[in-house]
Amino acid sequence: MVTAVAQRLAAQRREINDTLARLSLSSENLQQVKDKMRVELERGLRKDSHSTASVKMLPSFVYRTPNGTERGKYLALDLGGTNFRVLVVKIRSGIRKSVRMYNKIYAIPLEIMQGTGEELFDHIVQCISDFLDYMGMKNTRLPLGFTFSFPCRQTGIDKGSLVSWTKGFKATDCEGNDVVEMLREAIKRRNEFDLDIVAVVNDTVGTMMTCAYEDPKCEIGLIAGTGSNVCYMEEMRNIEMVEGDEGQMCVNTEWGGFGENDCIEDIRTRFDREVDEGSLNNGKQRFEKMTSGMYLGEIVRQILIDLTRRGLLFRGHITEPLKTRGIFETKFLSQIERYRVVRAILQQLGLDSTCDDSIIVKEVCGTVSRRAAQLCGAGMAAIVDKIRENRGRNQMNITVGVDGTLYKLHPHFSRILKDTVKALAPQCDVEFVLSEDGSGKGAALITAVQHHRQPRSDSIFCGFRWYALPEGAAAAKGYKLRELGNGLCSDTNPTATVKMLPTFVRSIPDGSEKGDFIALDLGGSAFRILRVKVSHEKKQTVQMESQIYDTPEDIIHGSGTRLFDHVAECLGDFMEKQNIKDKKLSVGFTFSFPCAQTKLNESYLLTWTKRFKASGVEGMDIVTLLNKAIKKRGDYDADIMAVVNDTVGTMMTCGFDDQRCEVGIIIGTGTNACYMEELRHIDLVEGDEGRMCINTEWGAFGDDGMLEDIRTEFDREIDRGSLNPGKQLFEKMVSGMYIGELVRLILVKMAKEGFLFEGRITPELLTKGKFETKHVSSIEKSKEGLTKAKDILGRLGMEPSADDCIAVQHICTIVSHRSANLIAATLGGILSRLKDNKGNPRLRTTVGIDGSLYKMHPQYARRLHKTVRRLVPESDVRFLLSESGSSKGAAMVTAVAYRLADHGNEYNALEDFS
Numbered sequence: 001m002v003t004a005v006a007q008r009l010a011a012q013r014r015e016i017n018d019t020l021a022r023l024s025l026s027s028e029n030l031q032q033v034k035d036k037m038r039v040e041l042e043r044g045l046r047k048d049s050h051s052t053a054s055v056k057m058l059p060s061f062v063y064r065t066p067n068g069t070e071r072g073k074y075l076a077l078d079l080g081g082t083n084f085r086v087l088v089v090k091i092r093s094g095i096r097k098s099v100r101m102y103n104k105i106y107a108i109p110l111e112i113m114q115g116t117g118e119e120l121f122d123h124i125v126q127c128i129s130d131f132l133d134y135m136g137m138k139n140t141r142l143p144l145g146f147t148f149s150f151p152c153r154q155t156g157i158d159k160g161s162l163v164s165w166t167k168g169f170k171a172t173d174c175e176g177n178d179v180v181e182m183l184r185e186a187i188k189r190r191n192e193f194d195l196d197i198v199a200v201v202n203d204t205v206g207t208m209m210t211c212a213y214e215d216p217k218c219e220i221g222l223i224a225g226t227g228s229n230v231c232y233m234e235e236m237r238n239i240e241m242v243e244g245d246e247g248q249m250c251v252n253t254e255w256g257g258f259g260e261n262d263c264i265e266d267i268r269t270r271f272d273r274e275v276d277e278g279s280l281n282n283g284k285q286r287f288e289k290m291t292s293g294m295y296l297g298e299i300v301r302q303i304l305i306d307l308t309r310r311g312l313l314f315r316g317h318i319t320e321p322l323k324t325r326g327i328f329e330t331k332f333l334s335q336i337e338r339y340r341v342v343r344a345i346l347q348q349l350g351l352d353s354t355c356d357d358s359i360i361v362k363e364v365c366g367t368v369s370r371r372a373a374q375l376c377g378a379g380m381a382a383i384v385d386k387i388r389e390n391r392g393r394n395q396m397n398i399t400v401g402v403d404g405t406l407y408k409l410h411p412h413f414s415r416i417l418k419d420t421v422k423a424l425a426p427q428c429d430v431e432f433v434l435s436e437d438g439s440g441k442g443a444a445l446i447t448a449v450q451h452h453r454q455p456r457s458d459s460i461f462c463g464f465r466w467y468a469l470p471e472g473a474a475a476a477k478g479y480k481l482r483e484l485g486n487g488l489c490s491d492t493n494p495t496a497t498v499k500m501l502p503t504f505v506r507s508i509p510d511g512s513e514k515g516d517f518i519a520l521d522l523g524g525s526a527f528r529i530l531r532v533k534v535s536h537e538k539k540q541t542v543q544m545e546s547q548i549y550d551t552p553e554d555i556i557h558g559s560g561t562r563l564f565d566h567v568a569e570c571l572g573d574f575m576e577k578q579n580i581k582d583k584k585l586s587v588g589f590t591f592s593f594p595c596a597q598t599k600l601n602e603s604y605l606l607t608w609t610k611r612f613k614a615s616g617v618e619g620m621d622i623v624t625l626l627n628k629a630i631k632k633r634g635d636y637d638a639d640i641m642a643v644v645n646d647t648v649g650t651m652m653t654c655g656f657d658d659q660r661c662e663v664g665i666i667i668g669t670g671t672n673a674c675y676m677e678e679l680r681h682i683d684l685v686e687g688d689e690g691r692m693c694i695n696t697e698w699g700a701f702g703d704d705g706m707l708e709d710i711r712t713e714f715d716r717e718i719d720r721g722s723l724n725p726g727k728q729l730f731e732k733m734v735s736g737m738y739i740g741e742l743v744r745l746i747l748v749k750m751a752k753e754g755f756l757f758e759g760r761i762t763p764e765l766l767t768k769g770k771f772e773t774k775h776v777s778s779i780e781k782s783k784e785g786l787t788k789a790k791d792i793l794g795r796l797g798m799e800p801s802a803d804d805c806i807a808v809q810h811i812c813t814i815v816s817h818r819s820a821n822l823i824a825a826t827l828g829g830i831l832s833r834l835k836d837n838k839g840n841p842r843l844r845t846t847v848g849i850d851g852s853l854y855k856m857h858p859q860y861a862r863r864l865h866k867t868v869r870r871l872v873p874e875s876d877v878r879f880l881l882s883e884s885g886s887s888k889g890a891a892m893v894t895a896v897a898y899r900l901a902d903h904g905n906e907y908n909a910l911e912d913f914s
């Protein structure tokens with residue numbers, strides 16, 4: 001007897017186990033789900049397979065995640081999840097960056113969800129009306145962001161036609177229609193208030209944006225709630241349904257539809273089919289029906305009915321409650337698994353259970369929710385691996401923003417989901433962040449971006465996205481470090497793009513320099529001649545007098561002979577005015593171009609850069625050329641003792657005041673840096689002791705293609721129109737000669753696309769060089785910037801609106817900020833090298849800086865300093881502006897050269913210069 005009972009129980013147990021085994025997925029099953037999901041993702045993205053793909057991959061027209069500049073007051077609607085919400089969201093940017101929200105939940109009765117479209121939208125508008133009354137905001141025409149959590153085919157951020165209802169909605173006359181239009185019409189029908197509907201957003205996209213506002217690594221949005229869905233940032237070049245290849249766009253996968261083409265029939269069970277058949281959309285959303293809150297309870301109920309029918313549960317009685325569709329809500333599933341109160345809950349549902357029954361029910365719930373979490377995990381593994389491959393990375397860190405009641409309330413769902421992703425995508429380190437504020441905040445952030453008239457500008461900006469990222473800056477730093485090494489070795493120097501030129505300057509001023517010198521300063525925005533007197537009574541003092549001379553274009557683009565004749569003529573004029581034509585003074589020549597030096601006063605021009613292009617000079621020693629021109633005149637004599645690059649002159653000028661200065665950088669017409677390197681690392685110069693200043697010529701960084709991933713179409717256009725195409729690519733992204741032009745090109749493109757100036761372009765705006773870097777500096781001034789923008793554009797014949805001015809200011813910021821970040825990255829490379837050379841755990845150093853962009857731009861210096869300090873954390877870096885140009889430094893070099901030449905034997909510091 002006992003054995004008979006035991007045998008019956010064992011047989012029953014086996015039957016239950018068999019039933020549940022069909023819902024348990026092996027790791028092989030999960031791997032297959034991942035692979036199939038990947039296939040469907042690709043099919044959804046491609047034009048030829050899009051229409052038949054079960055994962056629709058809908059473009060969202062959201063081009064970037066928030067960057068903190070969003071601001072304003074917005075209304076948001078959140079429709080399609082458990083709750084319908086109306087919200088007002090206030091966003092502040094800058095140092096007071098914050099988001100404040102007020103919201104009210106409204107019910108949507110079933111008869112409205114499944115009534116006519118007009119009734120549904122009238123109801124929505126009625127709720128908005130109530131909310132506006134409640135907030136006292138009926139008279140302000142607020143911009144509105146609409147989270148609409150159903151598949152929409154979008155053609156713009158504010159246009160989306162409903163593909164098909166999902167979950168519990170089934171209102172008539174909506175599918176195929178534009179939901180924004182339907183909402184506008186309902187507002188018109190009510191005729192009580194007006195709203196500016198700016199954006200329609202899926203809840204996954206809203207959620208991603210909400211989370212990305214806090215964590216810039218968040219590039220995926222997941223909903224595990226009533227429905228199930230994911231969005232992520234995809235490369236534009238992969239989204240064949242949208243024109244354009246640059247940058248990224250968020251894609252709403254609508255993965256709930258996965259399997260509609262029968263590709264997962266092997267793992268669907270008869271319970272899943274039963275649930276599908278009883279749903280509002282039979283045959284559709286098959287993956288969603290296995291994974292989301294709206295259906296898990298139903299799957300459980302189907303299994304319970306089956307087990308009961310077979311006499312394995314509830315003593316074989318199928319009661320009324322068990323027959324009731326929807327009785328088993330997901331929250332009960334969560335509660336059953338969270339608390340050991342199965343019987344009480346079953347009782348609440350009107351199901352009378354034994355102790356054994358409750359154990360079985362709990363097992364069923366566990367199996368169903370476990371499968372759901374694993375399936376989501378397998379899908380997510382496909383997504384993260386796709387993103388990783390897009391970026392050509394071996395390993396990747398990424399954050400997923402998540403929302404939804406299933407994820408939030410279920411005790412095990414999130415853990416199983418994470419474990420599955422980890423097992424199936426081991427090359428990705430995926431962090432899940434819960435969205436605390438719902439998707440309405442994200443919808444408002446998207447609305448903010450739109451509202452400030454950067455809709456398409458965003459698509460244009462996406463190429464610029466990189467700069468804002470500190471990782472990007474760090475990556476460039478990495479590049480840079482490698483490059484630095486290459487330039488210094490004799491075998492790689494000829495092919496290295498960053499030339500690392502020895503300068504034969506071996507120390508900064510020591511305070512003993514003196515004399516009366518002439519300095520020439522050629523190659524920056526002004527050509528200057530100076531007289532520098534360094535006297536030494538008690539204290540070293542420097543007196544300078546200077547004059548600026550013209551360098552007309554026909555001269556700098558003419559023959560080399562003419563150029564040097566001009567320099568000699570100006571020098572003659574200067575000496576005449578100074579009354580020193582009869583003296584033979586020593587001359588220090590700041591010549592701000594890349595030169596191969598063999599000694600201090602022998603310097604061969606490698607190639608012209610910036611605005612210069614005089615013929616017959618490249619490859620020549622410029623000292624010889626200038627001497628020849630002076631001799632030809634015969635009216636005065638001069639002794640050219642030293643040629644220095646402007647970076648070196650700047651380092652020496654600053655070194656005069658601060659002995660710690662060992663780096664010189666220029667951020668002006670061009671950009672470049674020099675620094676003190678250990679002689680033992682410099683193969684090209686004999687000797688191992690001490691240091692020598694190296695002129696890096698970092699402007700050429702990227703000439704070997706190393707910056708291609710971050711160069712934009714505008715950078716390419718600048719390069720094509722320049723005097724030296726294919727050369728100085730880094731310089732062309734960052735320095736003063738090009739920044740204004742970059743902004744102009746972006747403005748032209750945006751105007752052409754109708755996103756600025758109502759599509760109007762004047763001939764002036766189309767003229768190269770009309771938008772100057774100094775304009776960028778004025779427009780970025782915090783107080784008067786927008787007025788300046790209006791003035792400057794006005795002078796170009798434009799009539800910008802207030803929104804245009806804001807957009808132009810934003811473009812200026814993006815371009816100048818990128819410049820500062822890139823310079824910070826390369827300077828970071830040099831500082832790290834200095835630090836390695838010194839072998840100290842902390843680097844204390846001073847960087848001497850000059851150049852008009854750095855000096856005149858209102859934010860540049862601050863941004864640069866901040867990023868450098870972030871990139872080179874263990875350091876105390878002082879940035880010292882060179883107040884007196886590079887010539888004082890050139891005079892210091894000349895002083896030492898003079899001393900060595902004339903009185904060499906009297907000094908022990910002979911090794912100072914070779």
Ligand code: BG6
Binds near residue numbers: 080225226227403405
């Ligand atoms: C909310 C979001 O928090 O979560 C909604 O604001 C989203 O936009 C919802 O639809 C999803 O979860 P559930 O469980 O409500 O469907």
Ligand code: BG6
Binds near residue numbers: 521524667
């Ligand atoms: C000046 C230096 O102050 O700055 C020059 O004296 C240097 O030597 C120049 O070339 C760089 O800045 P810009 O903006 O004039 O190119």
Ligand code: GLC
Binds near residue numbers: 081230
């Ligand atoms: C359904 C909808 C989808 C939404 C998801 C989560 O799958 O089709 O648009 O994102 O539910 O709410």
Ligand code: GLC
Binds near residue numbers: 523645699
């Ligand atoms: C260019 C020159 C370089 C100079 C820099 C700043 O990059 O090639 O020599 O230092 O401009 O003026």
